[in-house]
Amino acid sequence: MIRYxxxxxxxxxxxxxxxxIDPISGRMYVTRPLDREExxxxxxxxxxxxxxGNKVENPIDLSIYVIDMNDNRPEFSSLVFNGSVDEASKxxxxxxxxxxxxxxxxxxxxxxVMYRIMAQSxxxxxxxxxxxxxxxxxxxxxxxxxxxxxxxQYTVVIQATDMEGNLNHGLSNTATAIITVADxxxxxxxxxxxxxxxxxxxxxxxxxxxxxxxxxRDQPYTPNWNAIYKIISGDPAGHFTVKTDPITNExxxxxxxxxxxxxxxxxxxxxxxxxxxxxxxxxxxxLQSTSAxxxxxxxxxxxxxxxxxx
Numbered sequence: 001m002i003r004y005x006x007x008x009x010x011x012x013x014x015x016x017x018x019x020x021i022d023p024i025s026g027r028m029y030v031t032r033p034l035d036r037e038e039x040x041x042x043x044x045x046x047x048x049x050x051x052x053g054n055k056v057e058n059p060i061d062l063s064i065y066v067i068d069m070n071d072n073r074p075e076f077s078s079l080v081f082n083g084s085v086d087e088a089s090k091x092x093x094x095x096x097x098x099x100x101x102x103x104x105x106x107x108x109x110x111x112x113v114m115y116r117i118m119a120q121s122x123x124x125x126x127x128x129x130x131x132x133x134x135x136x137x138x139x140x141x142x143x144x145x146x147x148x149x150x151x152x153q154y155t156v157v158i159q160a161t162d163m164e165g166n167l168n169h170g171l172s173n174t175a176t177a178i179i180t181v182a183d184x185x186x187x188x189x190x191x192x193x194x195x196x197x198x199x200x201x202x203x204x205x206x207x208x209x210x211x212x213x214x215x216x217r218d219q220p221y222t223p224n225w226n227a228i229y230k231i232i233s234g235d236p237a238g239h240f241t242v243k244t245d246p247i248t249n250e251x252x253x254x255x256x257x258x259x260x261x262x263x264x265x266x267x268x269x270x271x272x273x274x275x276x277x278x279x280x281x282x283x284x285x286x287l288q289s290t291s292a293x294x295x296x297x298x299x300x301x302x303x304x305x306x307x308x309x310x
Contacts, residue, residue, distance in 0.1 A: 001051055008044035019044065036066040037103045068105035074113045074160040076100045076175035084180040087148040089141050095130060095179055098137040100160035114165025119157040130156055134165060139177060146181050149217045154179040184280045185224035187217040189273045190288035198253060199296040202261040209295050212251035214273055223277035227251065234269040242271060253293060261299040269293040
């Protein structure tokens with residue numbers, strides 16, 4: 001009579017006794033449920049001996065492969081993904097990539113993950129501002145109209161489904177993509193008035209003459225918002241300068257060279273305002289980007305003096 005036995009990992013080596021063999025019939029059994037994600041294959045040796053323990057045949061190799069079942073959901077590498085895209089970006093612009101992994105066999109449908117967008121908030125200016133590549137998880141813009149001054153951030157719910165995206169049979173998970181709309185300089189600064197006025201005593205310097213106010217809808221305290229002022233006419237001798245208040249963005253007109261009332265009773269300055277950063281391509285300067293400043297010189301009662309005589 002021949003008796004059968006098996007050796008190897010899963011039989012007489014740890015993990016022990018996963019497989020057993022009927023010593024008489026030679027039929028093999030698995031003794032407990034297997035997990036392919038824990039171990040996908042086993043390699044054993046089968047032995048046949050007679051009643052005296054003498055082998056009747058050479059041992060044979062047994063390869064046992066654990067067939068995958070779809071028992072694992074896709075798992076995103078993060079519950080929240082953060083990305084950004086410039087406002088006014090063209091359709092097709094890359095935004096970000098989301099990733100999910102499925103522990104099932106990637107060579108079968110059980111482990112092949114597909115992505116889709118489930119929801120977008122806010123739905124402005126379109127409910128479909130973004131598209132996701134179903135296989136790679138790459139998110140791109142699909143519609144024009146991104147405007148940071150209107151919508152600064154989008155929340156997009158992403159679903160990953162195995163079984164090649166089959167919603168009827170696949171297992172799914174979701175994650176959130178936070179897409180920040182980055183500012184570009186698409187709004188030139190604009191004076192709040194076409195005319196400002198001020199006055200200054202003659203023969204004084206470092207005196208504030210006028211405060212010029214502007215509005216800029218770009219992101220505050222960035223080069224897209226920071227104002228730069230320039231006197232373009234009306235002060236050929238350089239009596240005045242305009243500095244920018246870093247907090248309010250106002251233009252502070254200051255006297256830097258004394259003015260003599262008897263020589264100049266008033267000035268009419270033409271001042272231009274621009275940003276620290278150049279305007280985005282295709283954006284034109286506004287008609288409100290220049291303003292006039294009328295400065296009156298105040299006469300000061302000066303002591304009489306004798307003119308020089310030869």
